[in-house]
């Protein structure tokens with residue numbers, strides 16, 4: 001063989017028609033092979049609203065498919081969640097008694113504390129139990145803090161929150177999840193837990209939680225609407241992003257183990273920036289309003305629910321979430337395992 005004749009050489013330009021990005025989209029197997037983001041049942045955290053008593057199951061009209069239920073019924077749902085590969089739940093209490101000081105939030109026999117004990121007794125460490133650590137479900141006024149003269153007081157609130165966290169951890173919660181947005185609460189909770197010898201209980205902080213209209217169905221579910229005003233003096237303004245990063249930095253310094261970004265779908269830029277800022281696990285909260293909008297549109301036959309839900313959840317992971325708290329968890333896990 002002689003030398004390659006000059007005419008056969010060709011400069012290969014790094015553009016069309018040499019480059020054809022469609023090559024790797026040709027078959028399902030190729031697409032699967034090159035997929036950058038994976039969504040799996042173990043990424044999903046299922047929220048549950050726990051009622052006192054037994055054999056209770058109340059549908060939440062604005063959240064089709066979601067119930068307030070007593071712990072005996074919750075155990076059945078949790079069992080099916082585990083069978084589908086879901087590893088974690090997040091508990092919200094719907095207590096019978098509410099007062100201005102959120103007393104029922106920190107009682108050792110409170111609705112959530114009892115539920116945690118029962119759930120841990122049943123499933124042990126096969127299941128990660130997360131407890132929402134806030135006051136709004138337990139206060140007569142529905143705010144996330146202690147009130148004096150119409151003001152939501154920061155420092156007295158974090159004292160109460162610390163006691164709530166300790167009571168949940170004592171009951172067996174693996175992770176406490178402050179969702180109140182008071183300043184300094186992660187530090188206060190960490191100290192209180194450590195002082196109580198609960199050094200292994202982790203803190204998932206809702207470090208960047210926005211004042212969002214998308215929480216409306218949740219407030220039906222948790223019966224936690226504020227009786228006056230709104231949450232804008234503690235939850236964040238949707239116009240701000242740098243402030244979210246400040247909130248995250250503060251909670252990191254205070255000792256959060258995991259970060260929650262909430263809501264998810266209208267805040268994917270926050271999620272992506274948070275991903276670049278921290279190395280700890282990030283959870284995104286696909287909130288009630290995001291759930292209800294999908295349910296409503298699919299009930300009308302306007303969208304393909306399965307495809308839309310899986311696309312949205314994948315988008316949240318792609319933006320930077322490691323895990324997603326979502327009311328779609330059971331259905332999504334079913335769809336994922338059917339694939």
Ligand code: PBG
Nearest residue numbers: 134136179214215218287288289
């Ligand atoms: C309250 C709390 C809220 C949610 C979780 N914890 C609502 C609120 O701030 O009023 C919302 C979750 C959802 O909408 O699914 N601390």
Ligand code: ZN
Nearest residue numbers: 134135136144
């Ligand atoms: Zn709250």
